[in-house]
Amino acid sequence: MDAFRKQFIKELNPHSKVKKVIAVMSGKGGVGKSFVTTSLAVAMQRAGYRCAILDADITGPSIPASFGLNNQTYKTDKGIHPTRTKTGIQVMSLNLLVENPSDPVLWRGSLIADMVTQFWTDVYWEDVDYMFIDMPPGTGDVPLTIFQSLPVDGIVVVTSPQDLVTMIVEKAVKMAENMDIPILGIVENMSYFICPDCHKKHYIFGQSHLEEICKQYHIEHHLSLPLDSKNTQYIDKGKAELMSINMDEILSSILQID
Ligand SMILES: Nc1ncnc2c1ncn2[C@@H]1O[C@H](COP(=O)(O)OP(=O)(O)OP(=O)(O)O)[C@@H](O)[C@H]1O
Numbered sequence: 001m002d003a004f005r006k007q008f009i010k011e012l013n014p015h016s017k018v019k020k021v022i023a024v025m026s027g028k029g030g031v032g033k034s035f036v037t038t039s040l041a042v043a044m045q046r047a048g049y050r051c052a053i054l055d056a057d058i059t060g061p062s063i064p065a066s067f068g069l070n071n072q073t074y075k076t077d078k079g080i081h082p083t084r085t086k087t088g089i090q091v092m093s094l095n096l097l098v099e100n101p102s103d104p105v106l107w108r109g110s111l112i113a114d115m116v117t118q119f120w121t122d123v124y125w126e127d128v129d130y131m132f133i134d135m136p137p138g139t140g141d142v143p144l145t146i147f148q149s150l151p152v153d154g155i156v157v158v159t160s161p162q163d164l165v166t167m168i169v170e171k172a173v174k175m176a177e178n179m180d181i182p183i184l185g186i187v188e189n190m191s192y193f194i195c196p197d198c199h200k201k202h203y204i205f206g207q208s209h210l211e212e213i214c215k216q217y218h219i220e221h222h223l224s225l226p227l228d229s230k231n232t233q234y235i236d237k238g239k240a241e242l243m244s245i246n247m248d249e250i251l252s253s254i255l256q257i258d
Contacts, residue, residue: 190227
């Protein structure tokens with residue numbers, strides 16, 4: 001990281017240990033960024049690494065529900081302890097701190113960015129190999145502040161196959177480039193659907209533009225994920241850790257960070 005960027009980075013809680021930080025971002029909402037964050041953390045934890053999820057999607061925090069987590073945080077002299085999932089993934093989210101998770105968060109951007117920064121400075125993250133940040137959607141003020149405040153080692157961009165999204169994903173890729181943070185891969189979510197009756201692949205949102213984008217921006221790793229109702233059900237029931245999605249293409253890129 002260059003000296004200019006370093007001066008804005010906030011100090012991690014001195015009791016915490018976090019080796020690598022991966023931000024999962026999308027150019028716009030509704031592409032399944034939280035789903036991909038969850039899938040990456042589950043797959044990486046299954047591969048034997050100690051993982052954490054920092055839920056920075058403050059206005060739509062869906063990570064705790066996908067693991068069936070309720071308010072189980074507590075505070076000691078080391079800081080606020082994150083909640084652990086059944087397989088031991090450490091999770092911190094605003095929804096674990098508020099009394100009523102369905103209350104809307106009516107905060108200005110600066111307050112949201114402050115909250116996320118506090119998840120870095122005040123939470124006690126215990127021996128984390130890979131922390132995944134579920135970023136707020138888009139390329140606006142809040143994601144920008146988070147990228148400037150936290151030492152992100154790499155970015156995974158999530159997209160969906162509509163034509164319109166191509167332009168928006170380019171915005172996300174360019175934002176990463178401008179900040180000089182490497183793009184570890186692009187995940188095209190809901191890329192296709194396999195019909196359970198005829199077993200044919202259907203491209204319900206249209207043809208993919210993933211390869212063109214990756215070629216244009218020299219991004220080596222990309223992955224297309226199907227829309228699979230079995231996985232929606234696992235998430236809805238709070239059993240994300242039972243999903244089996246092959247994320248190897250992106251995991252291998254993450255594992256290459258020095
Ligand atoms: N590939 C997929 N297969 C099955 N279900 C999916 C898939 N991607 C997302 N979903 C489901 O769709 C719903 C919305 O996904 P998610 O919460 O990740 O996205 P979002 O909040 O709308 O978008 P984002 O996180 O990009 O702002 C969730 O119930 C999730 O489980």
